[in-house]
Amino acid sequence: MKVNRWETVEKVFNKSVVLPREKREAFVASACGGDADLIEDVLSLLAEADKDDKFLSEPVFEVGAKILASEYIGLFDEPNFAAYEMQKILGRGGSSVVFLARDVSLERSVAIKVLPAALADDDERILRFQQEAKAASAISHPNVAHIYGFGKADNRYYLAMEYVQGDTLRELLKKKEIDKVFALDIACQISKALCAAHKAGIVHRDVKPENIIVADDGLVKVLDFGLAKSFTVQNRETNRSFDASLDTKPGMIIGTVSYMSPEQIRGQQLDWRTDIWSFGVVLYEMLAGSRPFKGETSSDIQARILLIEHEYPAEIAEMPEIRKILDKCLAKDVNLRYKATPELMNDLEIFHKYLSYPGNKFKYSFAANAESGEEFENFEAPGYSEENPEENKETKEANGEKGAKPEIIEGKPEKNYAKYKLIIAAAVFFIFIIVLIAILY
Amino acid sequence: MTDRQNITELLAAWSDGDRTSLENLMPLVEQELRKIAHNYMRRENPNHTLQTTALINEAYIELNNQHSVNWQNRKHFFAISAQIMRRILLKHARDRTCAKRGGKFAHVSLEDVTVLTHEKSVELIALDEALERLSQLDPLKCTIVEMRYFGGLSVEEIGKVLDFAPVTIGVHWRLAKAWLGREINGANQMVH
Numbered sequence: 001m002k003v004n005r006w007e008t009v010e011k012v013f014n015k016s017v018v019l020p021r022e023k024r025e026a027f028v029a030s031a032c033g034g035d036a037d038l039i040e041d042v043l044s045l046l047a048e049a050d051k052d053d054k055f056l057s058e059p060v061f062e063v064g065a066k067i068l069a070s071e072y073i074g075l076f077d078e079p080n081f082a083a084y085e086m087q088k089i090l091g092r093g094g095s096s097v098v099f100l101a102r103d104v105s106l107e108r109s110v111a112i113k114v115l116p117a118a119l120a121d122d123d124e125r126i127l128r129f130q131q132e133a134k135a136a137s138a139i140s141h142p143n144v145a146h147i148y149g150f151g152k153a154d155n156r157y158y159l160a161m162e163y164v165q166g167d168t169l170r171e172l173l174k175k176k177e178i179d180k181v182f183a184l185d186i187a188c189q190i191s192k193a194l195c196a197a198h199k200a201g202i203v204h205r206d207v208k209p210e211n212i213i214v215a216d217d218g219l220v221k222v223l224d225f226g227l228a229k230s231f232t233v234q235n236r237e238t239n240r241s242f243d244a245s246l247d248t249k250p251g252m253i254i255g256t257v258s259y260m261s262p263e264q265i266r267g268q269q270l271d272w273r274t275d276i277w278s279f280g281v282v283l284y285e286m287l288a289g290s291r292p293f294k295g296e297t298s299s300d301i302q303a304r305i306l307l308i309e310h311e312y313p314a315e316i317a318e319m320p321e322i323r324k325i326l327d328k329c330l331a332k333d334v335n336l337r338y339k340a341t342p343e344l345m346n347d348l349e350i351f352h353k354y355l356s357y358p359g360n361k362f363k364y365s366f367a368a369n370a371e372s373g374e375e376f377e378n379f380e381a382p383g384y385s386e387e388n389p390e391e392n393k394e395t396k397e398a399n400g401e402k403g404a405k406p407e408i409i410e411g412k413p414e415k416n417y418a419k420y421k422l423i424i425a426a427a428v429f430f431i432f433i434i435v436l437i438a439i440l441y
Numbered sequence: 442m443t444d445r446q447n448i449t450e451l452l453a454a455w456s457d458g459d460r461t462s463l464e465n466l467m468p469l470v471e472q473e474l475r476k477i478a479h480n481y482m483r484r485e486n487p488n489h490t491l492q493t494t495a496l497i498n499e500a501y502i503e504l505n506n507q508h509s510v511n512w513q514n515r516k517h518f519f520a521i522s523a524q525i526m527r528r529i530l531l532k533h534a535r536d537r538t539c540a541k542r543g544g545k546f547a548h549v550s551l552e553d554v555t556v557l558t559h560e561k562s563v564e565l566i567a568l569d570e571a572l573e574r575l576s577q578l579d580p581l582k583c584t585i586v587e588m589r590y591f592g593g594l595s596v597e598e599i600g601k602v603l604d605f606a607p608v609t610i611g612v613h614w615r616l617a618k619a620w621l622g623r624e625i626n627g628a629n630q631m632v633h
Contacts, residue, residue, distance in 0.1 A: 006578055006579065010579075010616060013616055013619075014612055014616065017615065044623055045616065045619045045620060045623060046619070048618075048619040048620075048622045048623045048626070049615060049616075049618070049619040051622065053622075055618065055621075055622050055625075056568075056586070056589075056590050056618050056621070056622075059589060059590050059591070059592075059593040060526075060530055060561075060565070060590060060591060060593075061526055061590075061591060061592060061593025062593065063530065063561075064526040064529050064530045064591065065474075065526075257559075299563065
């Protein structure tokens, strides 16, 4: 049935599409014998065929062939560098691989990002790569992964950087729930890194958990300035400029959708406030365990970022100060966001201090409250002080301090069982003796 | 090598209607395509664009000569090649949009930008889903779209491969394009 219908659609479509436009409708109506659904079906196809768009006009074969070629050309081949001894692959990106290597002369571990040899002549790719090196090396801060060097060896471009042993924030989020004190600690450190970058006139543009490493000792490093770009700000002295040729083309979206700011999705001019937005998404995710803007497809997510106001789950709703900080990060209007990154850093530090020492009373002014003129005095947010003893209790439990009780309960039947064993053994021995005596006499 | 025997056997099985042999055949053809694409990139001037049919043709000749494979007809080969391309592109498109990347430093999210933009990736995924539905409705049209869009063949070449007049291919193409466009735009209307 369905196939026949399709055959009819095909026949009518093919006959009507060659007719002059004004004659089509009447033809379709009569050819379909008044079947309204069928008429609608064919007419909508005709309307689509009339569109003079570029849909399917350029085959993607070439793109596929390029992907094939670059994948084949030993992306994972170990480069033969005199200065570095490759140890293992740490991971791969779109077209580069990151190796853990040993700097032979300085005898230290480094992470080396290497482009495949096939891209040694791809000027745009190399510019982008170089830009990442320049941007990251312009920032000297303990929370930003150091760049040791950039160059070409063995016909491959490489970027050597500080190797940080730890987990990415993404891995951490997957592994366990991050408690709020730790989350605030991480957030403070990220904000410091962003402060340093913004001070140097560099926007990261791709702040997300995958780009944040939490070292085993708790030190946070922001990496991957591959998308970074300088921005122009009036009255800013340290404005470095990078190649304008690397500007994203209009309509070209790069980065991960979930962490993109509304202006980034729209393809508008970006400044440091895009990082403040992305940071807000990361902070939200750390505290709530899920992202503020979710959707099945990336278009759904984008639509939410542009149109829907974020909501807070209970974990965040109970912390009014965090809500204020997040509201100032996730304001869709850039002008309503933090005006400067140090303000954000300050608010985070104060709140982190408060969370770490809940008994203390602080007097401070929150930048997030600047407009309302509100000040938190003797700040003692409801809920926290009550919650903390319980948290301590839980920690103790987790540490096994309360663990003795169940053991005793389990211990009892065990002891009784042992007793029975002894009685049985004694009985068997007794019977054995009797039998022995009986045999002997 | 065993590859040679494999390809011959698999191809024969596939021609006899054994669908599962296609799954085993594809990686072998893919390997050949990769090798040739690689050689092209090496040999040619980097700015030189890869000639579509040159690549597939060369792969076809290679497989015919070196592996003594007797392809029943070129149709099989071109259909397989186009499907391989579709799969490879789709995988990359998915990688780009999902950004599912593991590993400590494995997040060089932007460097494949020049190869496949985010926009293009989203479009490819939507197209793939629509093609899946088209293949249920009209497998021939699906093959034609695959060959033209993913395989990069011209209408004339597709005509030769499928043994149809180019005009006929053009007629199929026109309806397939309109149908796919309607499917994809219909889905987009909800978002925009």
